[in-house]
Amino acid sequence: MSPERDDDGVGPAAEALLRLIGLIAADTPEDDLAGPARDLKRSRASAAAVAAVEDATTAALRIRRTLAQRRRREAELAALFDTAGDLAALRNLDSVLRAIVHRARTLLGADLSYIALQDLEAGDTFMRVTDGSVSAKFQQLRLGMGEGLGGLVAETALPYASTDYRVDSRFHHTERIDAAVTEEGVHGIVGVPMRVGEQVIGVLFAADRAPRGFAPDDIAMLVSLANHAAVAIESVRQLEEARQALRERSRAAETSARLNGALRRAADAHDRLTGLVLSGGEVADLASQTAELFAGTIGIYDAEGAELARAGEGGVRFAAEGVDGSQACRGAVLAEGLWVCAVMAGPEPLGSIVLGGRPDLGEADRQLFERAALVTALLLLLRRSVADAEDRVRGELLDDLLTDAGRRRSGGSSLRLRAGKLGIDLHRPHAVFVLDCDAAAGPRTASEAKRHARSEGGLAGGRDGRPVLLLPADEPGERAAKLATAFGRVAGRPVTVGASAAVDDPERLPEAYAEAVRCAEAMLTLGRRGEGACMEQLGFIGVLLGESGTDAFVRRTIGPLLDYDARRGTDLTGTLEAYYAAGGHLAKTKAALNVHINTVSQRLDRVAAVLGRDWNSPARSLEVQLALRVHRLSGAGR
Numbered sequence: 119m120s121p122e123r124d125d126d127g128v129g130p131a132a133e134a135l136l137r138l139i140g141l142i143a144a145d146t147p148e149d150d151l152a153g154p155a156r157d158l159k160r161s162r163a164s165a166a167a168v169a170a171v172e173d174a175t176t177a178a179l180r181i182r183r184t185l186a187q188r189r190r191r192e193a194e195l196a197a198l199f200d201t202a203g204d205l206a207a208l209r210n211l212d213s214v215l216r217a218i219v220h221r222a223r224t225l226l227g228a229d230l231s232y233i234a235l236q237d238l239e240a241g242d243t244f245m246r247v248t249d250g251s252v253s254a255k256f257q258q259l260r261l262g263m264g265e266g267l268g269g270l271v272a273e274t275a276l277p278y279a280s281t282d283y284r285v286d287s288r289f290h291h292t293e294r295i296d297a298a299v300t301e302e303g304v305h306g307i308v309g310v311p312m313r314v315g316e317q318v319i320g321v322l323f324a325a326d327r328a329p330r331g332f333a334p335d336d337i338a339m340l341v342s343l344a345n346h347a348a349v350a351i352e353s354v355r356q357l358e359e360a361r362q363a364l365r366e367r368s369r370a371a372e373t374s375a376r377l378n379g380a381l382r383r384a385a386d387a388h389d390r391l392t393g394l395v396l397s398g399g400e401v402a403d404l405a406s407q408t409a410e411l412f413a414g415t416i417g418i419y420d421a422e423g424a425e426l427a428r429a430g431e432g433g434v435r436f437a438a439e440g441v442d443g444s445q446a447c448r449g450a451v452l453a454e455g456l457w458v459c460a461v462m463a464g465p466e467p468l469g470s471i472v473l474g475g476r477p478d479l480g481e482a483d484r485q486l487f488e489r490a491a492l493v494t495a496l497l498l499l500l501r502r503s504v505a506d507a508e509d510r511v512r513g514e515l516l517d518d519l520l521t522d523a524g525r526r527r528s529g530g531s532s533l534r535l536r537a538g539k540l541g542i543d544l545h546r547p548h549a550v551f552v553l554d555c556d557a558a559a560g561p562r563t564a565s566e567a568k569r570h571a572r573s574e575g576g577l578a579g580g581r582d583g584r585p586v587l588l589l590p591a592d593e594p595g596e597r598a599a600k601l602a603t604a605f606g607r608v609a610g611r612p613v614t615v616g617a618s619a620a621v622d623d624p625e626r627l628p629e630a631y632a633e634a635v636r637c638a639e640a641m642l643t644l645g646r647r648g649e650g651a652c653m654e655q656l657g658f659i660g661v662l663l664g665e666s667g668t669d670a671f672v673r674r675t676i677g678p679l680l681d682y683d684a685r686r687g688t689d690l691t692g693t694l695e696a697y698y699a700a701g702g703h704l705a706k707t708k709a710a711l712n713v714h715i716n717t718v719s720q721r722l723d724r725v726a727a728v729l730g731r732d733w734n735s736p737a738r739s740l741e742v743q744l745a746l747r748v749h750r751l752s753g754a755g756r
Contacts, residue, residue: 612648
């Protein structure tokens with residue numbers, strides 16, 4: 119039998135080839151594939167047969183390696199396809215990144231894999247996701263640019279691999295990084311850059327807890343996964359930017375709608391309030407409309423804090439600190455639960471408007487409240503303009519009434535007509551009031567005099583540097599005292615008020631003015647600053663202290679008696695003089711007059727009817743005697 123053929127008719131070489139094919143089919147490790155050729159060689163087969171089987175073994179090894187590479191490539195492609203699918207259905211970045219590091223760890227057969235992302239503000243990288251890590255210190259590690267393997271990858275944008283990082287001197291070791299690597303037990307590391315365009319946004323790593331060299335195919339596969347991870351991060355960033363832009367657009371649309379609504383509401387409110395002002399509405403009407411507009415309580419105050427109007431059911435008050443704050447910031451301020459806005463005309467304060475019951479006022483409503491303050495300023499300016507014009511008219515009329523030149527220029531009937539148009543009836547008893555105060559209180563006193571005259575149906579003006587009032591008055595002295603108190607409170611300083619007697623004839627007003635001036639000066643001489651009185655209350659003391667006042671004193675004291683004698687042709691004045699000369703004795707008076715005593719009694723009864731029943735009281739008797747003496751000495755009684 120031939121040595122190359124056995125009993126079954128199959129030669130040793132063919133038998134070795136069949137064994138080799140079986141080993142290939144069973145995916146036997148490479149070292150076992152050399153077994154058939156080795157056994158054939160031991161069987162003393164021919165050199166040609168052994169060479170043929172060895173050639174077949176070499177070819178089998180190449181085929182096996184090619185198949186292994188293809189299977190590996192297929193696995194890599196499958197992983198990349200899976201990653202691409204994850205990106206296409208991207209919902210959560212962390213989930214995609216965790217899937218990528220898990221696939222990298224699986225495909226490379228590594229102990230762990232992780233991704234570090236750049237922190238542009240801090241200038242370093244931080245661990246974002248890990249797979250297979252067991253060290254908390256490692257998972258919290260931050261790598262500065264150029265530090266360690268990962269820092270070098272981030273800085274240079276190039277892949278780096280180390281068989282054993284712990285002893286690799288190519289890298290910049292730090293105590294912090296080395297401690298974390300040691301705690302994790304890592305030796306072999308590979309890191310590749312994650313790039314978007316030319317910018318490195320992070321590093322993808324794979325690592326083993328034993329020394330390991332990483333083949334170029336390993337690095338290439340890791341680069342592909344890193345590119346996918348970069349795409350995922352960039353996609354999420356762009357998606358988040360789009361979402362943020364959409365949110366901002368939505369917020370802008372809401373803000374625009376809100377602002378448009380606020381603008382429409384503000385425009386409607388402005389039209390409503392200005393329409394009210396231009397149609398002749400008063401401060402009370404404006405307060406009512408504003409309170410309704412804000413569903414709160416409104417108070418409007420003048421520059422001194424006096425309340426001009428109030429509307430609403432809640433409580434409001436003048437807030438001086440709030441007004442100061444509002445003037446400083448030129449807007450509405452919240453002061454002790456009340457919104458306060460100064461009412462200004464340029465730099466001039468006109469007053470303030472206060473809103474209660476709305477501490478939560480929003481920006482749009484705050485601006486609307488400030489607009490209400492502007493409308494309030496418009497109304498107060500209009501009111502002041504009207505009041506100024508009316509005050510000028512009233513002041514001119516008062517000048518004409520109190521001066522002989524004015525009365526001659528205008529005529530009595532014209533003066534009455536002008537007064538009637540202002541609602542003043544000169545046939546009613548009126549008194550003249552002269553106000554005296556220091557210079558500092560002058561402007562405020564004059565302003566208050568005009569306001570008082572308007573409210574009381576009188577006239578106000580200024581003469582010889584003093585405010586003057588013409589007011590209806592049945593009791594001038596009592597009225598003067600009240601005016602002194604009221605004006606002193608407003609001015610914050612003493613205000614002295616001198617009053618004339620009440621007159622119902624416009625022709626006598628110049629005389630009444632002169633009397634009021636003398637009364638004021640007499641009171642100042644008497645040291646009665648800050649008080650108010652009339653000449654009648656001062657009596658003959660006023661005559662003694664006043665200048666050029668004897669005629670007025672005589673007229674006020676015994677004028678009715680002189681008029682009676684002039685009309686009737688009687689001499690009650692002479693009877694009264696004789697009575698006082700006789701010391702008040704009827705018998706002596708009868709003898710002096712050479713008449714019957716009953717005649718004396720009848721004449722004295724007539725005197726009482728003309729001068730009043732108190733003519734012979736001690737105080738009144740002294741004034742009557744003085745008036746009779748002055749009348750006699752002036753020559754009028756001769």
